Amino acid sequence: MRDIRLLDAMFTPSALIDPFTQANPGLGGVCTFVGEVRSDSGVEALELTHYEPLTLPGMHDLADRVFGRFDLMGLLMVHRVGLMVPGEPIVCVSAAARHRRDAIDAVDFCMDHLKSAAWFWKREKRAGPEGSAWHWIEPRGQDHHDLARWEAM
Amino acid sequence: MRDIRLLDAMFTPSALIDPFTQANPGLGGVCTFVGEVRSDSGVEALELTHYEPLTLPGMHDLADRVFGRFDLMGLLMVHRVGLMVPGEPIVCVSAAARHRRDAIDAVDFCMDHLKSAAWFWKREKRAGPEGSAWHWIEPRGQDHHDLARWEAM
């Protein structure tokens, strides 16, 4: 069971996770990560841009690597693009496996790669003294550090 | 938000996870692991025994350590006891945090400790040539290895 999607509208993670879990009978464990737009002070909205010819194929390539590296029964990888407000889900990754270590590590691996090696660009609309303004988010050093963990293994 | 439970009857993980997520507004991410009774060949049922004076206090002690070690907003830790059949959930751990690394690592830490340092005893009913019989499960070397990872950090 492999379900990879880019969505341009609000989604409800449990509406995807429950059928995904049902679709992998016999599993030992399911690990899921849901990322939401955080309520950082002053942040009014977040916009994720993508480049269609690269972004979805890149997510499929990532899924191929995940299935090659971990012993999985299923992988759900859903990412929002477009305009979002705090509290809205941005990303949902769920991995079903016979053993918990594969499920947890597969989700961890996907998230690290989606955060710093997938074709998304993010900007935030922040309240300021002269009204709200959009600011592009630069890649964070922590994200590159997280990604590098997998190369040493 | 801290919700630690021992349950002696079937539960539906999403019925716990959705309200838990709602109860932690402003979060950046939620990581969840759900373990189910695996459909191993010949396994008909699984029984988890606990010792009430130690088991639930032990889960609360584990939660204290998790909140001390990771920057969390909330932790849900639910464990079944009693008789279960393949496909039924045994354990559900969900961690809400501002940053994904804390959420994922907290779930990983909880699962490793629930698997090899919590007061549960497991036996399986397996089909055999002379009918079904119960077999006690011994701790696995892999589980101790997983637990030891946290001591080096």
Added chain:
Amino acid sequence: MITVVLLGKLADLGGAPTLWVELTGSGPLDWAGLKAALPEALAAEAEDPRIRVAVNGALVADKIALQAGDGDEIALLPPVSGG
């Protein structure tokens, strides 16, 4: 009377998940007294250093130093086998 709770496979060795032991002497029950009161196979298994003991729900640091009185509950806890 002392209640002895047997967890995991120890319940099989004891023939039941709970046993009751009568205090015989005037003092508390010690480790040797407990073993003498248990079925032989269970008493032998109880020597395994991985088997922990709790009295009234509190783990005993050194089971050889066990002391239990009338009305107490002793639990014999084999290695756990996880969730």
Added chain:
Amino acid sequence: MITVVLLGKLADLGGAPTLWVELTGSGPLDWAGLKAALPEALAAEAEDPRIRVAVNGALVADKIALQAGDGDEIALLPPVSGG
């Protein structure tokens, strides 16, 4: 006509998410030709080695060796900033 798609903050530097460049010479558009056709601030930024280039949805290994013809789509891709 060549379509130039600007991702992330490059869209701000270019003044729009998409620009169109006319082929002037008889041969394909190369890296120097592309930069000459872009707004100055964007052309300068495009030199950043972290900025990748794709032609018709395929990443170019070495953007200096870029070659694009009539009807092609060039994308300028700054460092990603995650999901």
